[in-house]
Amino acid sequence: MGKRVGMEVSIAASEAVRLANVDVIAAYPITPQTHIVEHLSEFVNNGELDAEFVPVESEHSAMSVCTGCAAVGARSFTCTSSQGLILMSEIVYCTAAMRLPVVMVLANRSLSNPISIWNDHTDVMSIRDCGWIQYFAENGQDVLDHVLISYRVGEDRDVMLPVIVNMDGFSLSHVVEPVELVDQETVDKFLPPYKPSVVLDPTHPVTMGAIVLPSCYTETKKAQDEAVKASMPIILKGWQEFGDLTGRYYHPIEEYRTEGAEVLLVTMGGISETAMWAVDQMREKGRSVGLLKMRLWRPFPFEEFRKAALKARMLVVVDRAISYGGPGGPVASELRSALYNEPKRPIVANFIAGLASRDVAPFDFIEMVDRAEGACKKGTEPEYEIYGVRE
Amino acid sequence: MIEIRFHGRGGQGAVTSAELLAHAAINEGRYAQAFPSFGPERRGAPVVAYCRISDDPIRIRASIYEPDFVVVLDYSILRIVDVTAGLKHPHGILVTDSKFPGEKVRADLNIKGKLAAVDAKGIAMEVLGLAITNTTMLGSLVKVSNVIQKDSLIEPLKERFGRIADKNIAAYERAFKETVVVDG
Numbered sequence: 183m184g185k186r187v188g189m190e191v192s193i194a195a196s197e198a199v200r201l202a203n204v205d206v207i208a209a210y211p212i213t214p215q216t217h218i219v220e221h222l223s224e225f226v227n228n229g230e231l232d233a234e235f236v237p238v239e240s241e242h243s244a245m246s247v248c249t250g251c252a253a254v255g256a257r258s259f260t261c262t263s264s265q266g267l268i269l270m271s272e273i274v275y276c277t278a279a280m281r282l283p284v285v286m287v288l289a290n291r292s293l294s295n296p297i298s299i300w301n302d303h304t305d306v307m308s309i310r311d312c313g314w315i316q317y318f319a320e321n322g323q324d325v326l327d328h329v330l331i332s333y334r335v336g337e338d339r340d341v342m343l344p345v346i347v348n349m350d351g352f353s354l355s356h357v358v359e360p361v362e363l364v365d366q367e368t369v370d371k372f373l374p375p376y377k378p379s380v381v382l383d384p385t386h387p388v389t390m391g392a393i394v395l396p397s398c399y400t401e402t403k404k405a406q407d408e409a410v411k412a413s414m415p416i417i418l419k420g421w422q423e424f425g426d427l428t429g430r431y432y433h434p435i436e437e438y439r440t441e442g443a444e445v446l447l448v449t450m451g452g453i454s455e456t457a458m459w460a461v462d463q464m465r466e467k468g469r470s471v472g473l474l475k476m477r478l479w480r481p482f483p484f485e486e487f488r489k490a491a492l493k494a495r496m497l498v499v500v501d502r503a504i505s506y507g508g509p510g511g512p513v514a515s516e517l518r519s520a521l522y523n524e525p526k527r528p529i530v531a532n533f534i535a536g537l538a539s540r541d542v543a544p545f546d547f548i549e550m551v552d553r554a555e556g557a558c559k560k561g562t563e564p565e566y567e568i569y570g571v572r573e
Numbered sequence: 574m575i576e577i578r579f580h581g582r583g584g585q586g587a588v589t590s591a592e593l594l595a596h597a598a599i600n601e602g603r604y605a606q607a608f609p610s611f612g613p614e615r616r617g618a619p620v621v622a623y624c625r626i627s628d629d630p631i632r633i634r635a636s637i638y639e640p641d642f643v644v645v646l647d648y649s650i651l652r653i654v655d656v657t658a659g660l661k662h663p664h665g666i667l668v669t670d671s672k673f674p675g676e677k678v679r680a681d682l683n684i685k686g687k688l689a690a691v692d693a694k695g696i697a698m699e700v701l702g703l704a705i706t707n708t709t710m711l712g713s714l715v716k717v718s719n720v721i722q723k724d725s726l727i728e729p730l731k732e733r734f735g736r737i738a739d740k741n742i743a744a745y746e747r748a749f750k751e752t753v754v755v756d757g
Contacts, residue, residue, distance in 0.1 A: 186602075188600065188605065190592075353608070356608055356609060357606055358592045358595045358596065358606070358608070359604075359605065359606045360604060452634050453634065455633060455634050456635050541635050541636050543636070543638065544633065
């Protein structure tokens with residue numbers, strides 16, 4: 183068992199990057215940024231991590247450096263937030279299409295304008311279709327574990343995809359809490375060195391990221407879609423083996439007190455913990471409410487989701503991002519779509535909450551369930567509601 | 574689960590107080606969580622930080638609305654922020670910096686319930702030479718509560734403050750001795 187230490191979750195992320203023994207870290211070191219790179223630059227400076235730290239001039243360059251380095255066979259890491267992600271987004275798509283297994287921790291924060299530094303999921307949802315594997319962490323332990331798992335999964339020859347570990351800005355990134363470290367020996371057992379089958383090498387020239395004419399573009403995109411879908415069994419295997427080594431097992435959809443539950447809250451990220459607390463309170467009062475926590479966002483876990491969701495009469499989905507003028511929050515829209523072909527499907531109520539760190543307390547979850555139940559009794563299937571608006 | 578809310582001014586170490594306390598509790602093998610009320614840091618502006626301590630894993634990531642303890646790092650905050658908002662009744666305790674006796678604080682600000690006061694700024698100025706009251710106020714909190722064992726804070730103080738750890742430990746110990754509790 184690893185040592186149990188109190189630490190800020192950002193520091194836990196950098197500890198994981200050190201344990202993963204990365205070769206290159208490229209990051210834009212000022213706002214929007216977290217303590218992750220600050221701590222990593224100390225590791226490199228103190229000789230605790232034998233890596234190249236490239237303090238680039240923008241996030242666009244950060245992802246360019248990581249992508250190029252992964253192409254020559256170097257294990258690469260970066261992290262960013264909000265506007266930084268938007269600035270690098272052009273390259274984010276290229277990394278995935280070139281099948282380069284960069285790992286990025288994204289401290290999820292709101293997008294401007296108005297200027298906001300606070301936490302929600304509007305940044306990552308803007309690159310939903312970038313082709314990266316995407317996890318959502320619920321606490322500091324998840325963040326540490328998933329940095330390690332991400333390299334293992336992403337670099338697998340049958341996957342070769344970049345991975346985003348989403349951790350909520352502030353409500354995870356700036357919290358001090360207990361984290362169990364993984365010892366180096368266990369990490370080395372779990373995570374073999376990165377050995378891509380094709381690398382950029384002047385002595386054996388290859389082209390990556392070339393132009394593709396319309397006659398082949400569709401085929402390359404189909405191949406990319408297949409690659410992301412095909413990563414699922416490797417993700418499951420990675421989780422299983424990580425669990426066998428550490429005792430911590432993860433799943434694409436995690437159920438909490440769902441036994442016999444008529445209503446299921448659905449959450450993603452750090453608010454899942456508060457939601458568990460709310461479910462406990464509702465269960466104590468005899469209410470038939472459980473929780474589904476979405477850990478894996480891409481590839482979307484259709485099978486696991488349907489299996490968990492179809493037992494319920496109603497889902498109360500809490501989104502942390504808006505699709506302006508669209509069908510509701512991105513999570514709820516996808517869940518509805520995943521259920522559409524089911525002959526008997528639960529009602530999906532959708533609340534968009536916790537924008538820019540607006541608190542989502544246990545009583546808020548209870549209020550959302552109450553309101554969804556109320557609408558249900560009236561026989562209306564609610565569309566979506568931006569929750570807690572002061573009017 | 575015990576919930577503690579810290580009020581101070583930017584630069585006085587409210588966030589550090591919450592973090593040190595969490596480290597101490599985690600070192601005791603318990604669960605704890607410390608976090609600031611997130612915002613752009615502004616020196617001198619009122620700030621809030623939170624700490625939860627429990628024997629079981631903590632499954633809540635929202636602000637603290639009904640604290641068991643409120644710790645005020647700067648007396649001047651008492652007049653501009655409703656620090657006792659939500660303080661658990663009747664067992665919640667206000668722990669505050671004050672050069673005046675606790676009875677006077679209670680009468681002046683019409684505070685009900687139990688209260689603990691210590692001249693944290695005075696102690697900090699004498700011991701540290703700075704009006705940074707975080708470690709001092711922790712001495713006061715630990716005196717009036719059983720949130721952690723007194724010695725559990727020594728390691729986190731050493732780790733955080735390095736060569737000025739001894740002075741901070743001295744400020745912590747002195748506040749522990751000099752804190753006066755006024756029953757509600």
